[in-house]
Amino acid sequence: MATPGAPLVAPVPLVWRLVTVVEVVDETPHARTLALDVPDWPGHVAGQHLDVRLTAEDGYVAERSYSIASAPEDARVALTVERIDDGEVSPYLAGELVVGDQFEVRGPVGGHFTWRAQDGGPLLLVAGGSGLVPLMAMVRHRAARASGAATELLVSSREREAVLYRDELERLASAEDGLNVVYTLTRSRPAGWSGYARRVDAPMLAEVGPAASASPRVFVCGPTPFVEAVADALVSLGHAAENVHTERFGPTGG
Amino acid sequence: MEEERGAAARDATVLDGNAIAALLGEIFGGSEMTSATRGCGSCGQSHPIGEHRLYRGAGLVLRCPGCGDVALVVVERGGEAVREVQLLGRWQVAVG
Numbered sequence: 001m002a003t004p005g006a007p008l009v010a011p012v013p014l015v016w017r018l019v020t021v022v023e024v025v026d027e028t029p030h031a032r033t034l035a036l037d038v039p040d041w042p043g044h045v046a047g048q049h050l051d052v053r054l055t056a057e058d059g060y061v062a063e064r065s066y067s068i069a070s071a072p073e074d075a076r077v078a079l080t081v082e083r084i085d086d087g088e089v090s091p092y093l094a095g096e097l098v099v100g101d102q103f104e105v106r107g108p109v110g111g112h113f114t115w116r117a118q119d120g121g122p123l124l125l126v127a128g129g130s131g132l133v134p135l136m137a138m139v140r141h142r143a144a145r146a147s148g149a150a151t152e153l154l155v156s157s158r159e160r161e162a163v164l165y166r167d168e169l170e171r172l173a174s175a176e177d178g179l180n181v182v183y184t185l186t187r188s189r190p191a192g193w194s195g196y197a198r199r200v201d202a203p204m205l206a207e208v209g210p211a212a213s214a215s216p217r218v219f220v221c222g223p224t225p226f227v228e229a230v231a232d233a234l235v236s237l238g239h240a241a242e243n244v245h246t247e248r249f250g251p252t253g254g
Numbered sequence: 255m256e257e258e259r260g261a262a263a264r265d266a267t268v269l270d271g272n273a274i275a276a277l278l279g280e281i282f283g284g285s286e287m288t289s290a291t292r293g294c295g296s297c298g299q300s301h302p303i304g305e306h307r308l309y310r311g312a313g314l315v316l317r318c319p320g321c322g323d324v325a326l327v328v329v330e331r332g333g334e335a336v337r338e339v340q341l342l343g344r345w346q347v348a349v350g
Contacts, residue, residue: 112289247270250268
C-alpha cells in the first residue's frame with residue numbers, strides 16, 4: 001500500500017507531445033477508440049488520463065482530459081472518446097478524425113484513481129456509461145498481469161448497444177479467473193433480459209458485492225450525479241470512505 | 255421536478271480534483287497531487303485532492319468534499335501570462 005500522500009507514480013515532465021492516430025475502432029454508435037503512436041511514451045498506470053489539446057487553424061485552442069483505455073502492458077496507448085454532439089472536441093475525435101491525423105497530448109497524469117496489480121484485491125469497479133474507460137484499463141491490466149484479484153465489475157448503461165467493449169468483457173469474464181461482470185440497463189433491455197434494469201442502488205451493490213467487511217478497493221467512474229449516488233450508497237453499506245475512489249466526468253464542453 | 259432537473263444539471267458540471275491533475279502538476283513542480291491529501295482548516299477532515307470537488311467558472315475552485323470549504327482557487331489573468339493561485343488548508347505534498 002502506498003503511503004498516504006506519496007506519489008504512486010514518478011513525476012513526469014508535463015510536455016506536450018504530438019501523437020499520430022494509428023487505428024480507429026468504432027465501439028458503439030457514439031464512441032470510438034483511438035490507438036495512438038506516442039513518441040517517447042513514459043508508460044502509465046491503469047486509471048490515469050491524458051490531456052488532449054487541439055489547435056484550430058485560426059489558433060483557437062481547446063483542451064480536454066480523456067482516460068486511457070489501454071493497459072500499461074498493451075502495445076499502443078488507446079483512448080476511448082464518447083461523442084457529445086454539441087461539444088467542441090469530441091465530435092472531431094470521435095467523428096471526423098481519421099487514421100494518420102495528429103494532435104497533442106500531455107501526461108499521463110493522475111495517481112488517486114489508479115490501480116496496479118500489486119495493490120491486490122478484492123476490487124469493486126462501478127462504471128456509469130463511458131466511465132467504464134479507466135476501469136477497463138484496470139481490468140485489462142489485471143488480465144495482462146494474471147493478477148487473479150477477485151473483481152466485480154458493475155456496468156450501468158442506458159442500453160446494451162451503448163456498452164463499451166462488450167465482446168472483450170465477455171471474453172475476459174469467461175476466463176473464470178476471478179472477474180465477474182454484471183450489467184444494469186436503465187433505459188431499454190433486449191427481449192428476455194434477466195439482468196438488472198434500474199439505476200445502481202445500495203441493494204444492487206450489496207448483491208453484487210464484495211461486502212464492506214471484505215474491505216474491497218472500490219473505483220467508481222461516471223457522470224457526476226451517478227458517482228454521487230453510488231458513493232452515497234457505498235457509504236450506507238459501510239464501505240470506508242478511504243477505500244472508495246471516485247472520478248467524475250461531465251459535459252464540460254465535450 | 256423542474257427544480258430537481260435543475261439541480262441535476264448543475265451537479266453534472268461539478269467534477270473533481272482528478273480532472274486538474276496536469277494543472278496541479280504544473281503548480282507543484284511536477285508532483286502527482288491527486289493522491290496527496292489535504293487537511294481542511296474548516297471541518298478538520300482529510301481527503302485526497304482527487305476527491306475534492308471542482309467547480310469551473312471564470313477560474314476554477316476546488317472545494318473540500320466534507321464541508322465545501324475552499325481548498326484552491328486558480329485564476330488566469332492576461333491570457334495565460336499570469337496565474338493567480340490561492341491555497342487553503344494543509345496540503346500534504348510528498349517530497350523526493
